[in-house]
Every structure is written in C-alpha cells, then in structure tokens.
Amino acid sequence: MRVLVVEDEPRMAALIRQGLVEEAYAVDVVGRGDEVLDWVQSATYDVILLDIMLPGMNGLEVCRQLRDQGYQIPVLMLTARDTLPDKVKGLDSGADDYLIKPFAIEELTARLRALARREGPSKSAELVVADLFLNPATKLARRGERSIELTAKEYALLETLMRRPNQVVSRHQIIDHVWDMEFESGSKLIEVYIHALRKKIDEDYPVKLIHTLRGLGYRIGEDENR
C-alpha cells in the first residue's frame, strides 16, 4: 500500500510517515496543496491522506480537483477542525473518510485498512487466495493452519499481489504500491523479496501460489496456467 501524505507541519508529517512506514506502507510526503496533482500524476497511490489547512491550496479544493480530473483514489481527510459543517464539506468535496486531529496512529491505520477494504472486491478484514490468508491489521499471513511471520516489505508485496488475485501485477505496479519515491529503479529488490516470499509461502506446499510471468510480472493464484 502506498500513501501520499499531504501535511504542511513537518513534525506531524514525520510522525505520520514513521507510523505508516512501521505498518509497512510506502509513504511520500508533500507539504503544499497545489503540488498534490503533480505527485498523483507521477505515481500510483492507494490512498491520500489530506490535511485541510494547507499552503498553496486547501485540502477541500485539492480533493475537488482530484475528483474533477477523474482520480478515484480514496482520500482520507485529516484536520484539526471538528465542526459538523466542515465534515460535511470534506465529504462533499469527494473525500471518503474523515479523521480529526489529534488522532492516535492506530486509528489512522485502522481507517486506512477500512478504506482499502472498501476498494477491494471483498469486505472481509482478511485477504484470501486459496488457502493463503493475510490479515492487514496484524500483518500476519496464514497458509492452512500454519501462521507465517512477514517483514514489513514482504507484507507490503504480498498484500499488493493478494489485492489482485489471479491478475498479472507488473514490476512497475509493485514498485508503485510497495516503495516510495526513494526506490532505485533497476535494482533487484523485487526479485529478492519475491524469493523470500516463495520460501515462506510456497516452499513446503505442492500447490504453488506465486507465479512469475517472464517480461510481464507476477501473479498470485491457485491455477498455474491462467
């Protein structure tokens, strides 16, 4: 999951980034409202965390512009204001949810998970492919009855694949959803993590779930030949 955090207070932005990175999100931070569109055009975000009081352009306007330009990315509004009219305005401008400052990191991540769930095909809290389960809240995977511990990046990569079961996910998509702007292109990081995931998930099982499609990308699913 890759998140764009739009927040002008550098300390707040740093705290949010730390909290999200620890939860295996890829995070980019932007401090001005009028720069959001550029960022959204240059990378694929799974969710935008948008403050309302921003220099350049306020969050409500940013959100309206995003929607006007056809972006469906879920937006979570973040603001100190807590009066009812502001909430209504936020939602009316196209935001999907609303979080009032001050907030706890746990609430933020819970809402992000809820937003991701709303976007995905299934409303259940766990992602499921065949007998493989992934819990976004605990970051634990389970194959059959066996519980599997994942590192943050392994989790993020597996999540990206499992949100698109039986679909080809390109290297580019993986980079977009798992890494932030600091990812060095041409590195072998993806292969390294895919290898690690295979070891944890597929090694001991006859039915392999992670498939490599040469030149195209990766696919997760039971059926080998689809």
Place this chain on the structure above:
Amino acid sequence: MKIVNLRLRLVLWSVALETLLLIVFAAVFVAVLQNAQNQQIEETLRLSAAQLNAVVDIQSGHYRISTAETADMRARGVMAWILSPDGQLGLTIGNAENYPVPANLPLPGQTADHFLKEEEIIRLWVSPLTEGANEFGTLVVALPLRSSQTFLRQIYLGLAVAIPLVVLLSAAGGLFLARRALQPVATITHTARTISAADLSQRIALDLPDDEIGQLAATFNAMLERLDGAFQRERQFTSDVSHELRTPLGFIKTQLSLARSRPRNAAALLEMMAGMEGDVDRMTRLVEQMLSLARVEQRGLESFVPVDLGALLGDLHQHFQPKGGQDDIELSLGLPPQVELTVNGDQAGLRQVFTNLVENAFKYTPRGGQINLEVVRRWDQIEVKVTNFGMVIPPEDIPHLFERFYRVESSRSRETGGAGLGLAISQEIVRRHGGTIEVQSDADRGTLFCVRLPGQHP
C-alpha cells in the same frame, strides 16, 4: 393607568392640549358674540326710541302715530308702550297691544329683561317722550330676544358638534403622523432585537433623513460596528488560541500512540519523549504569554514608577551576554553619557518589552552576527533601538507583525518556538506607556525595532 405606548401618549397629550385650546377659543368666541349682540340690541332700542320720539304726536291728550312711520320698526319686532305723564297707557305699537305694560321698568338709559310669557323674553328700554323742552310722556321700547337667542343656540350647537369632530379628526391624523414619524424607531427596535452576539453583521438600513432618528440609527450602527469588531477579534483570538494549543496537543497524542504502537527500545522512547517535552514547552510558553497579555491588559497605570532605561538596558545587556557568547553573536549597547533616560512606567512591563525584542533579534541573527542595543533622547522622547543584521522581514509582513499569532511564513516552518504573541504583548505594553513601537527591515540597514517612550522631564 400608565400608558407605555409612546405613540399613544404623544397623541393623547396633543389631543388634550388641542381640546383645551378649542374650548378656550369657543368661550372667548361666544363671549364676544354675546357682547356684540347685546350692543346691537341696545342700539336698536335706542334708535327706535329716538325715532318714536320724533314721530309721536299728541293732540288733546291722545297720542297719535301714523302706521307707515312704524312699519320698519314693527318688521324688526320692536314693540313699545307709550305712557302718559300720569302713568296711564296711552298707545301701543306692534305686539305691545297684546300685553300689559311690564312692571319693574328700568331707569332711563338702562336695559332690563322681562318675561313677556313663557319662553319669550324681551329687553326693555325706557326714555322720556319729549318735544323741545316739554316732556309729555314715557316711552317703553322692547325687543324680543328670541331670534338672537336662537342664533346663539345654533352657534353653541355648531361648536358642540365641531369641537369633538375636530378633536377626533386631529387624533386620527396625529396617530397616523406619529406612526409615520416613529416607524424608524420600530425598525431600529426590530433590528436590535434580531441582533445577537452570534451575528452582529446586521445594520439598520440608513435610508432615513438626517433627523434625530436618523442620527440615532447612525450612532447605533457605529456602536454595532465597534461591537462587531470587538467580537470578531475575540472570536479570532479564541480560534487562534485553540489552534495554537491543539497543534502541540496533536503532536503529543500522535507521538504517544506511536510510542506504544509497538515494542521500542529505550533510546527510541527517550527520543520520542524529548519530542513531546518540546511540545509541552511550546504549550507552556503559549499559556504564559497569554497570561502575560491578559495581565498587561488588566494592569492599570497606577503601578507606574520612574524607570531608568539606561540601567534597565545595561542589566539586559549583562543578562544576554552569555547567550551571545554561546551563539557567537556580538551584543553591543550604546548609551549616551550624562543624559537623563528615565521614563515613568511599569518596570516589569518595560523589561519584558526589551527582553522580547532582544530574544527575537537572537532568533533571526545567524552565528557570527551582531545585535545593537541603542538608547537616544530626542527632546522629550526616549528612543530604544534594537537592530540585527539577520533575516530581512518581507515588506508584506511588516504591517501584520504586531498582530496576535501572526508569524512570518518563513519563521513558521523554522522551529523558532514563538507563539506569535511576543510582539503583540510588547506593543500593548508600549501603548500603555503612551509610546509607539515601529519596525524597519531591509538588507542594507538590517532589521530595526524602535520603541519611543515619553521621557520624564529632568
């Protein structure tokens, strides 16, 4: 009963006054009319007597008169009895033939009223019947009063109908006029009633003439304007304060939740605690500054004592020397020798003003820089200048610099730690001393804060 309606009261008063005036007028009018009538009757009686005296003949003890001579008299209703010198009735003229000679005759030259019969009064006039120097009888001339009484009765009736009618009409007109004149007052009342503390934006429509009520409305509007401004400043201040307090609170809350969101080692926890301590300090500073501002606003002038600015700045200079050494900033103090630098003021307040200015200067002066403190006396004013050669304040920020919570954009992102109240407090204190505070900033001359205070006369 107490009448509270101003409109009704106005009309009642004016109607009462008008009725009184009308009654006085009617009384005078009737009196004048009666007097004129009496004079006219007397005139008629006298003339009739004179005429009869001229036309009555006496021949061998009998009085004679030709009917033609008395025709016009009789037409006017005049009647007369002619008595012989021995008191016998000699002749009657007109209606007198039907009635006996009235008793109680008046003296000659006077009038008297006499009941001829019921409802019929006549006025009598007596004069001697003469021819040359001979007196040969007495004339009793009389005129019925019926027609003049009828005339007066009609006048009374007319007045009795007209006066109430006029009063009634004028009351209605008065009500109408009073309503029209007082309509703006009703408008003002209505507007004032719809104005609440939450919405002071309403004003009375000022399409009124510039009369007393128009002026009242204008004054009312001006007062609303001031109230509105005060309320808005208050609201702005409250909202600013809550924002300023909420931001560090938000940091603390998020940091706390982050700290316990997963197991962390001692070093990481200590680092987070240090961050939160910084936020607590920021809030503490803000609360202290707000208290200080409130104190400045409450403190009266009674605490003013003579304050030697030279000594005060010398002390401040001493106090900030170590910080200058620490930050590698040169802090200089220029005092004119042998000049009286005493102002009448609040020692602690003035100290706070100059401390704020010097602290600000430190914030915006880079290492190796310089801050100058200077005091000069110009006539009866004492100027204190704090100059630094650090960052230049953008010209667009200068007019807002002394506003509460105003921060120059570039200093907001820098963690300079100010709440944006220091300069507002300084200005408030200086203003209370009858002084001014000004700022200039450009690349060549640096940033200069100049405080002017009225000096004490030596």
